[in-house]
Amino acid sequence: MTDEPTDPKPDGGTASQPTTEEPDDFEEHPLEWDEPANNDKAPDERKSVSQPAEKFDDRKLVTGEAKYTADYEERFPDLAHAQVVRSEVSHGRVTAIDTDAAEAMDGVHAVLTPWSDEVPDAKYTSAGQSYPEPSPWDMNVLNEHVRYVGDPVAAVAAEDRETAAAAANAVEVEYEEYDHVVDPEEAFDEDAPQLFDQDEVENEIVGHDYDRNRMSNIEGEIGDVDAALDRDDVHVHETEWETIRQSHAQIEKHTSLAYTDEDDRTVLITSTQVPNHTRRQLAHLFDIPIRDVRVKKPRVGGGFGGKQAMVVEPIPLALSLAADRPVIYEASRDEEFGAMRSRHPMKVRARTAVTDDGEIEAIDLYALSNTGAYGSHGMTVAGNVGSKPMPLYSKVPNARFEADIVHTNTPQTGAMRGYGAPQGTLALEGHLDEVARDLDLDPIEFRRDHYMEVGDLDEIAGMMGGEGAERRIRSCGLDECIERGKAAIGWDDIDQPEEDHLHRGVGMALSAQGTGVAGDELGAAQIMMNEDGSFHLQVGGVDIGTGADTAFIQIAAEVLGCDEDDIIVKSSDTDNTPFDYGAYASSTTYISGMAVKKAAEDAKERILDWASRMLDEPAGNLETEDGEVYSEETGDSVTIEDVGYESVYGHDDREHILGKGTHSTEESPPPFAAQFADVTVDERTGEFEVHKLAVAVDCGVAINPGMAEGQIEGANHMSYEMAVSEGVTVDDEGRAEVSDFDEYGLPSASETPPIESILVETHEPTGPFGAKSVAEVPTNTVPPALSNAVREAVGVRINEMPITAEKIKAKLDER
Amino acid sequence: MEIQLTINDEPTSAEVGPDDDLATVLRRNGYTGVKCGCDGGVCGASKVFVNDEVRMACGVDARDADDAEIETIESLGSQDDLHPIQEAFVDHFAVQCGFCIPGMIIEAKSLLADNPDPSEAEVREAIDDNLCRCTGYQKPVEAILDAADRLRDDRSVAADGGPEAGPTNGADDGDTDD
Numbered sequence: 001m002t003d004e005p006t007d008p009k010p011d012g013g014t015a016s017q018p019t020t021e022e023p024d025d026f027e028e029h030p031l032e033w034d035e036p037a038n039n040d041k042a043p044d045e046r047k048s049v050s051q052p053a054e055k056f057d058d059r060k061l062v063t064g065e066a067k068y069t070a071d072y073e074e075r076f077p078d079l080a081h082a083q084v085v086r087s088e089v090s091h092g093r094v095t096a097i098d099t100d101a102a103e104a105m106d107g108v109h110a111v112l113t114p115w116s117d118e119v120p121d122a123k124y125t126s127a128g129q130s131y132p133e134p135s136p137w138d139m140n141v142l143n144e145h146v147r148y149v150g151d152p153v154a155a156v157a158a159e160d161r162e163t164a165a166a167a168a169n170a171v172e173v174e175y176e177e178y179d180h181v182v183d184p185e186e187a188f189d190e191d192a193p194q195l196f197d198q199d200e201v202e203n204e205i206v207g208h209d210y211d212r213n214r215m216s217n218i219e220g221e222i223g224d225v226d227a228a229l230d231r232d233d234v235h236v237h238e239t240e241w242e243t244i245r246q247s248h249a250q251i252e253k254h255t256s257l258a259y260t261d262e263d264d265r266t267v268l269i270t271s272t273q274v275p276n277h278t279r280r281q282l283a284h285l286f287d288i289p290i291r292d293v294r295v296k297k298p299r300v301g302g303g304f305g306g307k308q309a310m311v312v313e314p315i316p317l318a319l320s321l322a323a324d325r326p327v328i329y330e331a332s333r334d335e336e337f338g339a340m341r342s343r344h345p346m347k348v349r350a351r352t353a354v355t356d357d358g359e360i361e362a363i364d365l366y367a368l369s370n371t372g373a374y375g376s377h378g379m380t381v382a383g384n385v386g387s388k389p390m391p392l393y394s395k396v397p398n399a400r401f402e403a404d405i406v407h408t409n410t411p412q413t414g415a416m417r418g419y420g421a422p423q424g425t426l427a428l429e430g431h432l433d434e435v436a437r438d439l440d441l442d443p444i445e446f447r448r449d450h451y452m453e454v455g456d457l458d459e460i461a462g463m464m465g466g467e468g469a470e471r472r473i474r475s476c477g478l479d480e481c482i483e484r485g486k487a488a489i490g491w492d493d494i495d496q497p498e499e500d501h502l503h504r505g506v507g508m509a510l511s512a513q514g515t516g517v518a519g520d521e522l523g524a525a526q527i528m529m530n531e532d533g534s535f536h537l538q539v540g541g542v543d544i545g546t547g548a549d550t551a552f553i554q555i556a557a558e559v560l561g562c563d564e565d566d567i568i569v570k571s572s573d574t575d576n577t578p579f580d581y582g583a584y585a586s587s588t589t590y591i592s593g594m595a596v597k598k599a600a601e602d603a604k605e606r607i608l609d610w611a612s613r614m615l616d617e618p619a620g621n622l623e624t625e626d627g628e629v630y631s632e633e634t635g636d637s638v639t640i641e642d643v644g645y646e647s648v649y650g651h652d653d654r655e656h657i658l659g660k661g662t663h664s665t666e667e668s669p670p671p672f673a674a675q676f677a678d679v680t681v682d683e684r685t686g687e688f689e690v691h692k693l694a695v696a697v698d699c700g701v702a703i704n705p706g707m708a709e710g711q712i713e714g715a716n717h718m719s720y721e722m723a724v725s726e727g728v729t730v731d732d733e734g735r736a737e738v739s740d741f742d743e744y745g746l747p748s749a750s751e752t753p754p755i756e757s758i759l760v761e762t763h764e765p766t767g768p769f770g771a772k773s774v775a776e777v778p779t780n781t782v783p784p785a786l787s788n789a790v791r792e793a794v795g796v797r798i799n800e801m802p803i804t805a806e807k808i809k810a811k812l813d814e815r
Numbered sequence: 816m817e818i819q820l821t822i823n824d825e826p827t828s829a830e831v832g833p834d835d836d837l838a839t840v841l842r843r844n845g846y847t848g849v850k851c852g853c854d855g856g857v858c859g860a861s862k863v864f865v866n867d868e869v870r871m872a873c874g875v876d877a878r879d880a881d882d883a884e885i886e887t888i889e890s891l892g893s894q895d896d897l898h899p900i901q902e903a904f905v906d907h908f909a910v911q912c913g914f915c916i917p918g919m920i921i922e923a924k925s926l927l928a929d930n931p932d933p934s935e936a937e938v939r940e941a942i943d944d945n946l947c948r949c950t951g952y953q954k955p956v957e958a959i960l961d962a963a964d965r966l967r968d969d970r971s972v973a974a975d976g977g978p979e980a981g982p983t984n985g986a987d988d989g990d991t992d993d
Contacts, residue, residue: 052908054905055905055908055910057913058904058905058910058913059894059897059901059905060894061910061913061916062888062892062897062901062904062905062910062913062916062917062920063848063888063889063891063892063893063894063897063901064846064847064848064849064887064888064889064917065848065889065894066913067847068850068914070842070847070851071847073842074845074847162832162834248948249946249948250912250914250948251850251852251858251860251912251914251915251946251947251948252850252852252912252914253852299912299913300912301850301852301912301913301914302911302912302914302948302949304948332854333852333853333854333857333858334854544912545911545912545913545914545949546911547908547911704908706907706908706954707908709908709954710908710909710911710949710950710954711911713950713951713953713954714911714948714949714950714951715951716951717950717951717952717953718948718951720951740853740854740857741853741857741858741946742857746946746948748943748944748946748952749938749939749940749942749943749945749947749952749955749956750936750939750940750943751943752939752951752952754935754953755951755953757953
């Protein structure tokens with residue numbers, strides 16, 4: 001972890017006009033952002049932004065013509081198919097692998113073990129993060145020391161899937177078994193089986209103690225929490241919460257195709273959220289120059305964080321090197337649940353010190369995170385348990401967060417939409433509901449007295465050091481989110497069912513997220529003009545089904561004054577698109593979108609320069625709209641197409657109009673959500689029915705409102721699953737008990753309540769056209785809102801997810 | 816063995832192995848709008864019509880498809896001339912990653928042929944085995960209800976309006992350098 005940045009903000013730091021009693025704060029974090037005039041457009045001035053532009057890839061998606069990674073198979077006649085041999089023991093050492101039978105089979109092209117030349121023996125982390133990765137280097141492509149049932153041990157490539165599967169079955173692995181540990185609290189014991197020796201791991205991050213299976217301990221504090229807890233005039237409340245091991249369950253499985261091209265360069269077509277990180281990681285791992293690795297992302301069938309990692313790519317690459325031919329690896333659904341990644345299951349303790357009249361003096365959260373067999377994203381996800389939800393209550397003077405992240409012999413965890421915030425939000429929002437009940441306070445007014453508003457300096461976001469930074473709040477639509485959410489759910493007018501055994505309750509929860517990782521993001525874009533007035537937009541930002549490419553088009557069209565159809569977007573291919581950190585941390589619209597905006601402005605400046613000469617008017621008088629450049633003084637105009645032809649075929653001068661933009665920032669403004677859930681519980685059985693979820697989100701200006709609503713609804717569905725489904729359970733050997741969708745319990749259409757999404761517009765001056773993020777914040781809120789609704793309906797508290805009829809019934813029986 | 820089947824009105828013969836499912840055979844023959852999201856017969860992404868009945872192609876033994884009439888997503892509209900159901904999905908922003916959508920549209924077509932005016936509950940029931948991770952089902956359900964309106968309004972468009980050709984190799988993310 002790094003220290004907090006001390007540099008002044010890139011913009012505005014010098015332009016600020018301190019106007020309050022806190023000049024130091026305002027100098028470093030000005031309230032008035034030095035925003036370009038064109039960034040803040042009234043709704044009726046927007047031509048493309050905020051309009052329902054058709055999602056640019058929809059037509060090929062609904063006709064089945066879009067190409068995902070597996071659809072590239074037909075282009076490779078000599079393609080081989082990979083299968084992975086995975087550990088059958090929870091913990092142990094591979095003592096021998098007999099590959100003879102597999103290698104002897106017809107059609108088998110390669111069989112690899114941990115000791116094969118093509119398999120790197122270096123440690124790495126699969127986490128797709130910035131560099132150096134804030135995750136320990138603790139895993140191998142193929143593992144001799146296996147730490148969970150599902151750890152990759154060997155891999156085969158064969159002419160077809162059936163042969164590959166048969167060959168994988170024929171590989172004989174012998175193990176020396178070690179003791180294993182599955183429960184994270186037991187793993188923390190001094191005498192628990194130990195997953196790692198200290199010197200087996202390259203771990204630069206804080207607080208590791210592998211003798212106790214601890215990969216990290218982190219803590220941060222502002223004020224003095226212990227002193228506040230000890231005060232005589234406060235009530236100390238303490239609650240505990242538990243969350244599930246949730247699978248990303250993206251419908252497209254992890255799929256990756258590796259080959260060497262005619263220039264002897266290494267190429268991956270792969271379903272990833274992080275093409276640039278994957279390129280760097282592969283280059284380092286395989287000791288290939290970065291320039292000789294090319295990562296291409298076709299359409300991606302969902303990621304949700306599961307593909308913010310180099311989960312499978314090294315295996316087809318190693319096999320393609322060994323087999324000397326292209327290799328594709330497509331995980332099975334069984335592997336998706338047991339051997340890819342999942343959300344970290346956690347236990348979170350919440351503690352507050354609150355005065356009689358409802359002043360929160362301190363919030364104290366502690367999380368025990370089960371990172372499974374390896375540590376990818378372990379520390380950073382745990383950090384976000386505190387650093388995302390707690391800043392919502394930035395008016396609380398004392399705050400502390402601590403987490404222990406421990407290893408168990410269970411499947412690997414990783415990044416997942418919300419990234420720790422769902423776990424922390426359940427604990428905090430469920431806890432505050434209990435406190436409000438205990439003190440007989442209105443749950444909304446109690447929160448309102450403490451939550452952030454425009455102008456606040458949020459110090460809590462900075463309490464974890466490198467995990468976030470102090471920030472000024474410049475946009476906040478929480479009040480309106482609450483009012484509109486209340487209206488949508490009918491908060492003030494809940495009819496009770498006529499039957500005496502049925503009880504209806506409405507619960508609510510609030511949430512804040514970030515927009516990108518503060519101070520640790522980079523997006524870039526370039527735009528090339530064609531002579532017909534159209535543009536190629538090349539952007540590193542990664543559309544994994546979110547609609548990001550369409551948002552990029554809308555941003556560029558808004559700047560250029562052209563039609564969306566005049567922009568052809570290309571993302572992502574590391575040979576042909578600029579650098580980008582990737583699709584994660586709610587950064588894409590904000591960071592990559594701002595890079596697009598800058599690139600378009602750069603190109604526009606050149607267009608205006610050419611038009612100035614063509615119209616004999618100063619560029620300052622010119623503006624673009626509807627495909628034309630016109631003079632605001634004379635009304636004369638030329639088309640953008642005229643400029644396109646003139647600029648490349650002109651008599652006296654010629655220029656290819658190119659724009660480039662690159663964006664990075666210390667800012668990470670929070671989007672906000674107010675969640676409401678309406679439930680009826682049968683007190684005889686504990687069975688419950690969720691009638692409706694309503695969620696209002698302040699994402700700044702929605703670049704495309706329909707797509708933003710889709711993000712909210714999908715996130716809320718994922719959040720609902722976290723509240724009512726078991727997730728991936730593991731047996732007492734740590735083996736995943738879920739192998740297919742039937743066993744997993746992804747809520748189906750009829751099992752999902754209607755979701756009303758509400759967009760509350762604010763203007764975030766640091767974002768492109770006022771936008772901040774949308775996709776993660778509604779992932780956080782259903783578990784606490786539903787737990788609070790059940791509490792309201794029948795008076796029992798379910799704090800261990802999932803909420804089930806059995807648990808409600810058991811609690812009702814206890815009373 | 817070799818099987819004979821008709822795919823989107825095109826008589827076709829296909830070589831199939833003993834372990835091949837119908838989804839594999841269709842994809843191998845270029846009908847890659849048929850998607851595979853599970854290990855067989857669960858997620859709904861591979862739905863096609865087999866002799867006018869919706870089946871998950873990955874759950875059908877390819878040899879059992881001998882002599883069958885198959886209709887895949889590629890038989891519906893084209894990008895320039897979408898089927899009304901496809902059009903409704905686009906207009907309602909019901910598509911995110913799109914991986915599950917071809918199967919869902921096939922199921923919606925079947926539903927609306929049998930029940931031109933379904934309730935929301937009936938739509939949800941119909942697509943209950945079309946798993947989607949992106950949308951929360953909200954906008955797909957709205958799209959299918961709207962598609963029902965569109966089809967009722969304009970019966971003449973409801974017939975298959977797709978291109979004669981099978982799969983196309985149309986827009987492909989600009990990956991033209993391979």
